[in-house]
Amino acid sequence: MKVRTDDRPDAVVLGVDGEIDGLTAPRLRAAIDAAYEQLDGRPLVVDLTDVTFLGSPGLQVLLDSAREAVHHRGFETLRIVVDHTRPVVRPIELTGLDAVLTLFHSVTDALDG
Amino acid sequence: MPPLSDRDRSRAHTDAELRMTLSAELAAPSLARERLSRWLAGHRWPAGQRDDLILAVSEAVSNSVEHGYGVDHGAVVERGGPVEVHGIVVAEPDGRRRAVLTVVDRGSWLPPSAFRGNRRHGLPLMEACVETLTVDGTDGGTTVVLRSRAVPPPA
Numbered sequence: 001m002k003v004r005t006d007d008r009p010d011a012v013v014l015g016v017d018g019e020i021d022g023l024t025a026p027r028l029r030a031a032i033d034a035a036y037e038q039l040d041g042r043p044l045v046v047d048l049t050d051v052t053f054l055g056s057p058g059l060q061v062l063l064d065s066a067r068e069a070v071h072h073r074g075f076e077t078l079r080i081v082v083d084h085t086r087p088v089v090r091p092i093e094l095t096g097l098d099a100v101l102t103l104f105h106s107v108t109d110a111l112d113g
Numbered sequence: 114m115p116p117l118s119d120r121d122r123s124r125a126h127t128d129a130e131l132r133m134t135l136s137a138e139l140a141a142p143s144l145a146r147e148r149l150s151r152w153l154a155g156h157r158w159p160a161g162q163r164d165d166l167i168l169a170v171s172e173a174v175s176n177s178v179e180h181g182y183g184v185d186h187g188a189v190v191e192r193g194g195p196v197e198v199h200g201i202v203v204a205e206p207d208g209r210r211r212a213v214l215t216v217v218d219r220g221s222w223l224p225p226s227a228f229r230g231n232r233r234h235g236l237p238l239m240e241a242c243v244e245t246l247t248v249d250g251t252d253g254g255t256t257v258v259l260r261s262r263a264v265p266p267p268a
Binding site: 019 | 139140142143146160161164165167168171172175178179186233234235237238241242
């Protein structure tokens with residue numbers, strides 16, 4: 001798994017690539033935590049369109065990070081981008097997290113809010 | 114003799130059974146996913162069902178490593194042991210097929226109520242991805258049997 005940070009004028013966008021499982025999820029968490037420090041009022045977009053596997057440790061990081069943004073840091077919630085990649089959409093839907101996380105179909109949509 | 118097509122070659126190299134023994138480390142689920150993916154592709158398993166089985170087995174192996182053997186980030190592996198993954202394809206009378214995948218560890222078992230964090234989502238994910246899930250935990254370890262939904266015969 002790789003995480004690329006794009007520090008834009010209107011948002012910080014984390015582009016995640018590869019597999020998010022128990023081995024790699026802590027690195028995603030660290031990247032999100034680092035991004036929180038540089039937001040300065042901008043939204044944080046986590047782009048999962050290049051993710052090829054999403055297991056429960058990854059789901060937990062997304063859920064914890066979204067909650068932390070709102071409840072502990074007073075930020076707006078994470079904007080998470082998923083396309084129709086089944087290995088990513090399916091676990092989110094099966095666990096009901098599509099009703100909890102704030103999902104968009106493209107980075108453009110996410111930036112529009 | 115004509116050269117083998119990719120399809121023939123893949124079929125020729127697909128074992129009837131899947132059998133692997135993984136050591137209890139955080140990379141084990143990734144290895145299991147890769148091997149299972151190849152095995153299911155060789156059996157011409159439909160893509161959607163393949164994704165579900167890969168997810169379910171990955172979660173089961175992850176449970177064995179992190180839960181059964183207590184391997185965690187930064188932790189020294191004291192109690193590490195093997196995680197065995199076994200898969201077979203069984204045919205129904207009507208020709209449809211099911212995969213039966215078994216994940217066995219010799220670690221310690223904790224009831225789902227003790228599951229924290231990731232574990233909260235792991236079991237429901239496994240259940241949703243297969244037709245039947247059985248989890249048999251004893252003092253000697255845990256055996257998870259995942260029986261897939263039926264898929265059509267190979268085209």
